[in-house]
């Protein structure tokens with residue numbers, strides 16, 4: 001009845017729901033993108049829905065992205081929304097548990113260690129980790145058999161999750177973390193990871209075993225990193241020049257060095273921020289390649305052309321090689337378009353937020369206002385798959401990223417006249433009003449983008465050099481039940497060894 005009463009006309013339309021407080025949680029939780037599409041049909045690009053007691057105003061399309069990513073931090077803020085989930089996992093005083101100005105400094109500290117020179121070193125390390133994994137893990141038992149024609153199968157998501165954490169440990173996290181992977185670190189990681197669920201986001205603390213395990217794991221992992229820091233300091237500089245080493249030398253603008261517990265918590269944040277995003281993306285890439293052996297073959301041939309050896313086999317891949325593989329880049333970008341791992345980007349509204357009338361308005365001469373205390377939400381996942389913007393939006397078609405004609409055919413007329421977004425060769429603007437933002441935009445933009453593209457690219461390139469892929473059964477659907485979109489199990493891919501690798 002309350003929903004039928006006349007409302008303040010400046011409030012965005014409210015999505016109808018039957019159960020107070022619970023609101024539209026079931027529809028949103030089951031498939032957020034379909035829920036947004038259905039609401040857009042009914043209410044337009046701006047609407048509010050109730051999510052377990054919160055009022056969440058959704059702003060769709062490139063202009064919605066702009067409102068959420070581009071509004072001033074004094075008006076919309078990430079920390080109020082994300083901190084209940086992330087602080088118990090990352091630890092105190094970093095990311096969303098500190099003033100935003102400090103987060104900006106922390107992001108810069110990490111960025112300075114993600115250099116091209118470092119990336120050059122990482123390529124060999126990632127290839128080596130993937131090769132070792134494929135040689136030893138039971139998922140790739142075919143490698144232990146002599147019959148080259150035999151087909152095996154593995155779960156794309158489970159396998160890629162393991163490869164992702166091993167490659168991130170070897171590169172970003174440093175030697176000590178990688179060598180402790182099999183000695184308890186992996187278990188701590190899993191306990192912490194189980195603290196990153198929608199339940200933990202809604203209720204930061206409950207007397208349940210998963211919460212206790214999360215807190216114990218956080219404490220132990222924080223101590224683990226702090227012990228590394230102490231022994232590095234005692235070693236008089238005898239350690240590698242990695243992300244942690246770089247953080248040890250940084251100072252905040254007020255001259256304060258970064259305390260050990262903050263370095264430890266930043267390392268945990270980097271580990272957790274990159275894990276599901278990258279492993280989910282890599283497994284979607286592999287599933288699409290298994291579904292399209294013709295594209296897998298193109299990827300393979302692209303590598304043969306660039307660094308294949310005359311008698312078969314390959315020389316070591318370099319950073320320059322990686323930059324010259326347009327099909328690989330297109331495959332990754334197209335996968336991130338259709339399977340953005342983060343479907344909802346949220347901010348807490350700190351003071352009333354007027355909605356630009358181009359996004360939607362109650363009347364021609366007024367505008368909606370999102371009131372203080374609401375949450376605003378953008379969904380690049382939807383604008384990246386919007387048939388109003390992209391031609392054959394739901395079709396995985398890597399060629400749209402490297403084929404000039406494909407680009408021109410990208411429903412240009414419908415979109416870029418109005419927004420001036422540059423659909424140049426393989427590039428979509430990174431501005432806050434772009435329809436393609438798998439890594440976000442604005443002050444909270446991802447700092448791991450270049451690393452993630454490298455990690456995903458090298459893992460896929462290495463796998464494709466070693467095996468042929470096939471998909472048996474239907475293409476897996478997205479699973480929205482965790483905080484990130486991952487492929488629903490079963491997501492088996494079939495494989496057999498290539499004749500030459």
Ligand code: HEM
Nearest residue numbers: 270273274277278281342438439440444445446447448452
């Ligand atoms: C922020 C996506 C990999 C670290 C973000 C945001 C997105 C995103 C959408 C913006 C969130 C927001 O505005 O609320 C992705 C995707 C990845 C990926 C799709 C892989 C395919 C990584 C990796 C790292 C990382 C590998 C670490 C090395 C971060 C950090 C932030 C961030 C520190 C900043 C948070 C903030 O300023 O609020 N990422 N990410 N990400 N990401 Fe990533």
